[in-house]
Amino acid sequence: MKKIILLGDSIRLMGYGASVADTLTAHHDCTVWQPDDNCRFASYTFRMCFDYKAQMEGADVIHWNNGLWDLCDLYGDGAFTPMEDYIRTLVRIARVLKTYAPVVIFAITTPPKPEMWGHDMDRLKAYNAAAVEALSAEGVYINDLFTPVYEDMEGMICDDLIHLSDKGIEVCAERVLNAITAHL
Numbered sequence: 001m002k003k004i005i006l007l008g009d010s011i012r013l014m015g016y017g018a019s020v021a022d023t024l025t026a027h028h029d030c031t032v033w034q035p036d037d038n039c040r041f042a043s044y045t046f047r048m049c050f051d052y053k054a055q056m057e058g059a060d061v062i063h064w065n066n067g068l069w070d071l072c073d074l075y076g077d078g079a080f081t082p083m084e085d086y087i088r089t090l091v092r093i094a095r096v097l098k099t100y101a102p103v104v105i106f107a108i109t110t111p112p113k114p115e116m117w118g119h120d121m122d123r124l125k126a127y128n129a130a131a132v133e134a135l136s137a138e139g140v141y142i143n144d145l146f147t148p149v150y151e152d153m154e155g156m157i158c159d160d161l162i163h164l165s166d167k168g169i170e171v172c173a174e175r176v177l178n179a180i181t182a183h184l
Contacts, residue, residue: 002184005056005101006034007045008065011110011145011172013038015164019173020063020180028181033059041069041081042089049096059101061183063143063176066090067109068162071127072118083127087134094138103183106135107143107176110168111150116161143179145172 004024006017012034021032033055039045045066049056056062070081081089090106097104108128112119124146132142148171149156149164156168164172 002028002030002060003058004030004032004180005059005062006032006064006176007052007062007097008039008107009041009068010038010163011065011068011107015169016173016176019169020176023173023177024180028184030184039064039066042066042086042093043081044069046089046093046096049093053100056097056100061103061105061180062097062101063105063107063180064093064097065107065109065145066093067124067127067131068112068119071109071120071124073120073123074118079123079127083130086127087130090131091134091138094135094140098139103141104139105141105143105179105183106131107145107172107179108132110145110164110172111153111157112162113153113157119162141179141183143175145175148172148175 006012017034024030024032070086071079074080111124128146156165158165
């Protein structure tokens, strides 16, 4: 039986996490663990990797996402987490996760709708590109959740302007499942 870990912010917690866990458990002979907590921003996730060590050690695949909290401009003075700090923290997370599992997959950040306050599409694209470059160099596999959501934000993002709609959950869950099952 394969052991799968799902980490991430509310895109996982309120989005694809339950569907992916149910499918992996029912159809792929896997056990799945994911925190009941929203992993929020990258430095929070990094901190919680220590607390979740017992649950994550010995995993076969870890799929993780961060970004929306990090990229949000709360005070009008730039992203909550400056890009250099974000990338450095993602790399630190990846290095820790690789001690828990041979396969680590990072899902790049999904876009909110353009009218969502505190978010900027150019900044999001730049952070995603930097994350792909840095994490690929660490041997982390990349799962592109950005593109399908970006191509149909009206259908994929719910009325709160940032979280996945039912359609968005379905599409992202399928992409997460495909990314994980490619390594089983």
